[in-house]
Amino acid sequence: MASATQGLDAVVVGAGFSGMHMLKSLRDRLGLKARVYEAGETVGGTWYWNRYPGARCDSDSYVYCFTWDKQLLQEWEWSERYPEQPEILRYLEHVAARHDLKRDIQFNTRVTGAEFDEDANLWRVRTDKGEEVAARYLITAVGTLSTTNIPQFKGLENFKGKWYHTSRFPKGGVDFTGKRVAVVGTGATGVQAIPVIAQQAKHLTVFQRTANYCVPARNGKVDPEVVQARKAEYDAINKRVRESPFGQERWPMPKSVLEATPEEREREFDRMWDVGGFDFWLANYQDMLTDREANEVCAEYLRRKIRSAVKDPAVAERLIPKGHPYGTKRQPLDTNYFETFNKDNVLLVDAKTDGAIGEVTEKGIRAGGKEYGFDIIVFATGFDAMTGPLKALGIKGRGGRALADEWADGPRTYLGVAVAGFPNLFTITGPQSPSVLTNMPVAIEQHVEWITDCIDAMRKEGKTRIEATPDAQDAWVAHVNEAIGGTLFPAANSWYMGANIPGKPRTFLPYLGPEGVGGYRKKCDEIAAKGYEGFGLA
Structure with missing residues (x-):
């Protein structure tokens, strides 16, 4: 044998x-x-399979890497705060080659x-x-x-167009130019993909089962001086990160939301909002994820942000989560996600107000008794x-x-x-x-x-x-x-x-x-x- x-x-x-x-x-x-x-x-694992438009990590790049190769920590240069999938895959290929x-x-x-x-x-x-x-x-x-969680929608085998799951995208990508596209799902993946697809597609329809609280990623180039400062103290950073609650340089504030004055809270919320990333989720007041009343104070701030970003009040209300406390679902980081729904070529179909998806037809998707026609369906339905x-x-x-x-x-x-x-x-x-x-x-x-x-x-x-x-x-x-x-x-x-x-x-x-x-x-x-x-x- x-x-x-x-x-x-x-x-x-x-x-x-x-x-x-x-x-x-x-x-x-x-x-x-x-x-x-x-x-x-x-x-590559995750970063081999997930090559959908907008795929990038949501932890800061300086801690989203191996720490056991200390020389590589000094040598490798990340292009952005949150690198995209091809760059992370290049990094992993480099590590594989470097260590045979x-x-x-x-x-x-x-x-x-x-x-x-x-x-x-x-x-x-x-x-x-x-x-x-x-x-x-x-x-x-x-x-x-x-x-991969490919939903068992009735009639999917009859669809005459193309369909894809975000975690099994073709290697060369998909050209959405001039196409009528559906994205099914508004979790962390959908939140990354939707703004990118909306820039290419002739028309995009987003099918939402559960609205999501999102906070801005604030992605971009990292100040070279910040990069050098981090490289100079990588040992200390690694120690802090290993001892931290969430594997990042983020710690909850040792205070209750309810102890802070409204003015103080607003200042802190604004600061975290402006910094972007996971601060609002992981470095907020310590009782945000344990106390309903405290959680509601944080959630209301985010609702205000959604209403200010989305021009149509009816669409904004459908994009505001209902039925779950803030932070209890995976926190998506967004770049112009809510603003995307202001575009003339983007339509939101919400399961609770417009009706859930009933079936996939030859031409598209039937939801709430109405049929929507598509050339391409993208399932951002997770795992x-x-x-x-x-x-x-x-x-x-x-x-x-x-x-x-x-x-x-x-x-x-x-x-x-x-x-x-x-x-x-x-x-x-x-x-x-x-x-x-x-x-x-x-x-x-x-x-x-x-x-x-x-x-x-x-x-x-x-x-x-x-x-x-x-x-x-x-x-x-x-x-x-x-x-x-x-x-x-x-x-x-x-x-x-x-x-x-x-x-x-x-x-x-x-x-x-x-x-x-x-x-x-x-x-x-x-x-x-x-x-x-x-x-x-x-």
């Missing part, structure tokens, strides 16, 4: 930020034989199954190429937002987040138990990095870890470092097997739920709650502990220092 000759120490699934760093650590730090399987034709990573990555290969062989104490991994390999460790680096990519791998643990079955009622993990019943399986930024509620490279580096240290410690102690205990997992799941129960997040039907996928259990998927990713890092380090408390080693 192939596995007998290939004797891998580890199989890593995915070659984005996570898989690249994991490979580097296993191979160059521990000297292990590792192979990465990647479904795409090159590295591609020689251990098998591209255009999808993992279709992985079973733990208890007798041999190995993972047997199968691919769509008919290959089977064996490895001591199985490490998933599949990303949190990689399983089966966090659990979807892992369930798709066909993972089976001890006794043949399927991960998809174990998670039928929602994910159950220990620290978001391990699962009881699945020995030697590590899930980088898995469910119930900070992941999507922090700057992703910071969350990724923390997990990769922790997993690497864990495997290193096992080897030094002659251990070949590690598995989360059911009791530790139960306690972690209870802690995750208790932590989020003290916030307003469960009040929103968000993808954080799994609410965007029909039939998906409604449960909070990431982890939002009291001190965010900084506190989580401390917790993970304490567990390791106690001999990997909550794990069984053999």
